[in-house]
Amino acid sequence: VNEPLLELDDIQAHVLPGFGHEHQRLLGWRLPDDEPAAAARALLADLAGRATPARRGLADRAARRAVRRGRAERSRLSGRPSTAVAVSARTLRMLGHDDLATIDEAFTVGMSRRSYLRDPPAREWTVGGPGREIDILVVTAGEDLERLAGAAEEVCAVATRAGCELVHDQRARRLPGDVEHFGFRDGISQPVLRGVVDADGTPLVERAPMPVMPDHRAYAGPGDVLVWPGQFLFGLPRQSETDPVRAAPARRAPALARNGSLLVYRKLEQDVPGFLADTGRMAAGLGVDPERLRAELVGRWPDGRPLARSGSSSGAALNHFGYDTAVPDVPDGPCGADADPDGLRCPLAAHIRKVNPRDQETDKGPPSATLTFAILRRGITYGSAGDDERGLLFLCYQTDLVNQFELLAQRWANNPERPRQGLDNGVDLLIGRVRAGTPRRARLLAGEVSTVADWVVPRGGAYLFAPSLSALRVLAAASTGGL
């Protein structure tokens, strides 16, 4: 299969490969009522020079990995902060790019109008509420807090001079061991992008052939599912819905969208004491160990081992499993694991099973279709145990908000009878939202549990578009015609 060239100097590093830095600071700007287009251009002209390209993101990541594995000194890390930029549909309209502003129906109307997500009313949001919608989001990230503060100050100076108002200022920090606040390791399962990075056809991610897997051409290695890059970047081939290996045409979009991506940003506050107390009560009611009950809600143990692989020694094989069919031993690789079609080891309502049913047929069709719903998660934790507030800044990239993020959150996590149709297994108790006043239920291995509490409360956010670096320069340039 001929895979497309990924333009690493044009794609933003936050999309690919993501920021792995320890600290982040997110700055949300609102354009002034007076001459908003001029303000947007002034700020974007500066940001176009700051946004970090994928090539540098990949180099920084390789350096961080080498340090973590003891193969390089810490001083090898560049210490340079990374920056990402995303804009709202309103900003694109102000700049005269209506075609980009209407690239996706959910993006066009904005997150606060997507009532089927069952979020608290937007007037209660602390991010992006009425009159405080984010027009331009800047994500800065780095290892060194002082340099990060310096980079943020520079952005603030330019934005303020341009007349923009700071409507959101959020600090975030990775917790040790990359766990989220409920104590589970996060960021384990991600789609692997198909695509090459040079004229010689070097793939972005090296392939370790596994002829023992029936669909081995769909994997980069054990558990690493390949997905065509058009699911995450405009202008590139997408994933076929019917064949796990083949491509489908790119999503229709203006040429300026090429190498850009749609960003979901949601501030999700986590009530950790509430979660521990509630799950403790549930476990006592069913006579099971609370640790096990919590693992069943996630689908993994705190260290990341998948429940679906219980019984097989796991090692690093955190993604080498299927739900519908067993996976074989991989020579010189991980051992295989039995199937779990009916959720006897990993409940059907477990978070990871709700949002990625993997090889299991769903209400949306065969497993190959599920690949088209994948998202690139770029979330980071905020707050710590001593703070009033803590949780997850959920960020993810895709090219179709309705059929990727919203499908996972609304159609699957919130729905007791999906993705596996016909059986009432309950909602995803971590993120699932139900009609106000009704309890949230899920069927676990030892029986059904239910709660009226929300352990995760959405505090607002935004749907945004992260342009390519070349598109940022075009957006910042003065004349677009129609203005």
Ligand code: HEM
């Ligand atoms: C505070 C809220 C959330 C918490 C605590 C949480 C926690 C986790 C954990 C512990 C994992 C397992 C680690 C991994 O496989 O990478 C995971 C996986 C995942 N989560 Fe979440 N999550 C949250 C919100 C969301 C939301 C809002 C979505 C999207 C609708 C989402 C989508 C996913 C996906 C797609 C996976 C990977 C599943 C797989 O491929 O097996 N999560 N999450």
